[in-house]
Amino acid sequence: MDSSPAAISAAPNPTLGIGLKCLSVLVFVAMQTSIKIGGQGIPAGEIVFFRSFFALLPVFIYLAWLGQVRTALRTDDLGGHFIRGAVGVSSMGLGFFALTRLPYPEWISISYATPLLTVVFAALFLGEVVRAYRWTAVVVGLVGVLVVLAPNLSLLSAEDALAPAGDEQAVGALASMASAVFAAFAMIQVRRLVRKENTATIVVFFSLTCSAIALLTVWNWVLPTPWQAFWLVMAGLFGGVGQLLLTACYRYADTSTIAPFEYTSLLLAIAIGAILFNEAIYVTTLIGGAIVVGAGIFIIWRERRLGIERAKARRVSTPNG
Template sequence: MAHTETTDLASFSIACAIGASLAFSISDITVRSFSASLPLAEVVLFRSFFGLAFILMIFARGQGLGAALRTRRPLAHAARGLFVVISNVTYFAGLAALPLAEASAIFFVAPLLITALSAVILREHVGPLRWLALAVGMVGVLLIIKPGSISFQWAVLLPALSALAYAGMHTMTRNMGLSESALTLSIYIQLSFVVFCSVMGLVFGRGDWAGTGHPAAEFLLRAWVWPTPVDFGLFALAGAASATGGYLIGQAYRCSAAGLVAPFEYTALVLAAFWGFAIWGEVPGAVSGLGIALILGSGVFVALRERARRLPPSAKRASGRR
């Protein structure tokens, strides 16, 4: 019975991770659509307002904001919020200067870093075959990046920094899942965005630092302007997608080992290739297709390995709460 429950919990976590990847991909392409018109901090600020409202209406189940904000770990939430702000800002700035598939591929060193950090910091067991599978996934990432054919520009460091911050954030998520609900984790993330973007608006909102000519820098520093009604519709879409993705990925990492959840975030890489083709006409080459296949293969292998063995109790069950 315990093994069946653990297997069901693993399936639930996998479904959450895949659903989160879809939601985040919708948020990503929506935010990227503003890269030539509005400043990033303004876009994320409005996205966060809508996201916070969406969380309270859909996921709070009648809880007030005060109840959802109760926590015994405010400093941990602040640190996690800093990680996610750094991850988002650097990733979206990178999207303004790099093709969607390329930026996503560079970012997808993150699940590998999460697995490594979970083994080193959280003492989760990662066997040699899983390390090998994740190494194969890394080879797939490198095939998509094609490092030997990219003329170096500092913008490629942005999604790499985003990946490092993202790995730190979800290592903390796994640790905090023993005491914090997915709702509380999600709300503090949105509030972190609101605080950071408000400060960005006060400092850079007049556009005095703009004019560099670099797409990533301009996305960060251009002057704030009042959005159009269409813009507000896109903000609402991005907010709902971001809130849904944040809630689902928080559930995934609370309920199962980070090494199980992380490979399924590679679903977002396939979605990035799809959206890049459907919206911007970006067509991955044969080498990139091979890279995607290796990444998916490594994720499926890790999932099958995890489902065949007894996973440790989840954070949610260990704490005795649903």
């Protein structure tokens, strides 16, 4: 999932921003649930195509309403969009593969590794300064991810090698972690793109690139049943609407205000997993998820504090201040 700030600013309204963020979380959970319902037995590349192609419908309707379709299709960095799309489609493919094989709460807990890994990659590839507090939070958060992963990794032992269901779940857990790594790389590329490209352009080219790349897997596609096709199309529509809501929420409130509400998706995942899919809730998932959420919230809080300190420093150092 993308989280770049909107290019168009608006009057601050934290309540509206938080409301839009929570609504986007609800819609993205609906998207993931649709994939979990309709994606069983469907190759990951095919799911990516449905998710990306049908997401374009609500996005283009919204841009047409704003009169920004031509603007959204104008870019000075086609190569950068392709790289972002290629990395993003890898993340989506691995993530959807894992989603159809893992309990929903477990999958979403592992996906929370993305913002933690983004901090690491930002330091390595963008030269961002990361101090001891954030490094500590990242390490603690990744330990939480390992707590969630541990039961699945134990399934890869020789004793369980002949258990197909357990082995498939273990592979799903590894795919989910790999998806988080690719998603973090994608966020680094988004940070590069937002320096010169507007948000609408990034959103549109991402969906176009993912759709085109996913088509390359057509030789491996499976004809979905009408029921599966319905849910996969809905996943795409939910994805497009969720992206628009996510983009809109950043117009009204700071990232540090909005970001913690992302973690409400874990509560929804636990409820949906238990009610719709009859999935057991593992103690390791709850403990590991809590550790990851705590680390993520600490990083967000730390970013807010540093932002306030930087703002004070700028005011103090103003020549005429």
